[in-house]
Amino acid sequence: MLLDQRHLPEDVVYLECRSAADVAGAIRALAVRGAPAIGVAAAYGYALAAARGEDLGDAAATLLASRPTAVNLSWALAEMRSAGSDPAALAACARRLHEHEVERCRRMAAHAADLLDPGTRALTHCNAGALATGGVGTALGAIREGFARGLVEHVLVDETRPLLQGARLTAWELERAGVPHTVVADAAAGSLLARGEVSAVLTGADRIAANGDTANKIGTYPLAVLAAHHGIPFYVVAPSSTVDLDTASGDDIPIEQRDPAEVTARFPAANPAFDVTPAALVTAIITEEGVHREPYAASLAALGRGREEVRS
């Protein structure tokens, strides 16, 4: 059962998936989205395939093909593939993977909140919260932890065109959590930073390359450029399951190109769903293991990716 994010914030609707193909369809259609949540959903989809006696190779291939950029998808499937084929063992493995992502959220939120000053006015992009992770969130988890500590005063929420993950999902989460927030058009960020209305930018990530280059929702890179120009910290908050040591740099990260009709059905359109922020523009990457700073290669390489935890 998935909370179908396409209906938020108006309606809370659950989607029942009965096969790996159903789960892959839900991921492709963004019923479930956000890098860690995609990985968790794929793990449950794989366990579901085992329970139904589906061919596990086909199930993994179907799930893997659902979206290209978030590395959590291939990471979660590799974890599941290494856990054998017993349905009960795979169900337990998926639950463990989920629990570990929840725990990673809690730990990275605490580390990231340590970087925030009293009176922080945070700006965030897309949705990097509970909906995107299954736990408290990555960037939004850090903001919520900062609010709980009395450090975050207000949150500016980029609406996140074209599918409005900020205006629909992040605002919904902040409203439910009682955190003061204001939705702004993506294009408003520059003038807000210039006017001193933002003290830190925090985003999640879909894939962090070995050198620290970071793919995240389209519109993240311009925020990093603006933050550097205005001398404001730009923090990427993500679990180790989003770090892809097999991808050397951002040039090698596959960028999802979605249906142009999501932008406009009337005119020719392009719809790249992610962009890449060069490591040099990132003030710090915060994972569950702590705060990583430039040069990123050494500290990211040292990250344990939790494989043995999930199987144990």
Ligand code: MRU
């Ligand atoms: O297309 P989406 O909604 O799956 O994109 C999600 C993002 O870009 C998030 O910022 C990212 O997955 C980090 S979520 C903790």
